[in-house]
Amino acid sequence: MDEYLALFPYTAAAARYVEASGRTFDSLMTAGEFSDSVLNKSVQRVAQAIDSDVHSKPLERDDDEIELFSYVMGRALVSCIRESVLVQRYANAEAHDAFTKLRNAGERLQDEYIARMLGDLGIPISADDNIFQLHFTDLIKYTGRLRGPQWRLVNRLNRGQVRLAKNEMIQVLAEAVRLKVLHGLPLKLSSKMCEELVPYTSPLRKAMSAVSLRPADSGPVSLEACPPCMKALLSQVKAGQNLSHPARFALTSFLANIGMKTEEIVHVYQTSPDFDYELTRYQVDHIKGASGKDYIPPGCSTMETYGNCTETIGLCKRISHPLSYYRARLKHQ
Template structure:
């Protein structure tokens, strides 16, 4: 179980797979850790963790595939639905594969050779395309259903440990920001989103509720999340509308005590000592700065 938890923690690092030991001492342990890691992230109720693990495992697979014979690589590619021996692929398949790949200018159709509905793919491109396809396959299988019982209890214990490490990593890494009258916790969340870092659901809720309460409209709030690597316009709009009151309940951000339990209270300053809620902090800072609330 610990090996699986360490595997999930490894996917949290910005450099992800580059930092892990590439030596496999015991293949059986690796298989076990992979299976348990999938169950572990499925207990976390956080889509960003599912995305991170899928990307990490895809990068890990791509690394080890480099040492395989071309025939083995072609076989694996065929198993996941890609013919890497072909000089091109259909536009439909190509777009579905590259839509979430990094270095977007390189993969845009306008920068590719397209003829008769086929996109030319040089051999060098197929390594990245295969890695992305593996990521998609792994992600499509998550989350797994974890039935209640002793195993689920143990998994959730490790899941909470990983969740705490994830929250600490995000907030410590992006704590040093400047956002005017916003409290430090809100500034840190905005900085993380702007930098392209996936943030936990509790952070998304806090930021959305805070921005809505101080007067931002739904479109403006959605735009804040637009740079997130797992940005989905429909899902984000639904969440923003729901938190903003479309379901009949209008939410406000959690108080400071709750934010501490979430691991979202970072870099408290002297003004935090006089307030117990992000909105109180905001009003106080605006008041002393001479700005109208």
């Protein structure tokens, strides 16, 4: 078996191999040395995703086929656990894994892997002497979460193209992996299949609650720990200024997500010149999810676009979401 498939099991080539192998869910659930190793390894894969701060050390390499099929079963486990935060962690972990493998490969292999992955993930590119040139539309799909001025189109675009150095190309590929894994999950599996997987998913569920992989519903609200952008919006409201629609949405959804109650949020807006109790209450309720949909506050890049970002230094430089700022500050209080 081609080692590439084991290293990068989310590629189209790997999917073709799995299909052609004739191995099925049932055959992997049938006891035997191979399926035991696969299941064991897939649990490790998911456990590492749950646990990892992405800095933990990589899992030991198994036989190529075990590597590949443990990815397949790992997806099944994540799908049966059905927690969106796990799906995200799993995608992050696979992306990090791809990044490490690409970066640590020897030069000849590295070039080969990069070329194959670009083709496999459908990223059209013209490469020349370790410079990778992409059309901007192909790049911005993957750079949304990457921080730092070098990833902003504004600093890179030249006649519709962006030229990347090899180390940058690897980062973009890892993002492409993350999105591919993320968008492929959860799989639609029958409840019967998930029942059979319970012996493997239940310890994973336990592990999840141990690291509290759930949205923060923790403790009292601390306005002190709010990021500068939210503090600025709060003081604008206090000063009796009307907020723009995007700003109001950002502030309300932020306050709701750090655990403020509807009444408390409505109270914040009381000093607005256009304050209307019923309307404000309705809006806050809507954003808080009375309508069945929870809104997450906008990330840093959106705040920036609408002119609501006030700071890009210090802690702000290291986070990409106002909520991450808040959580980080809470941790260190």
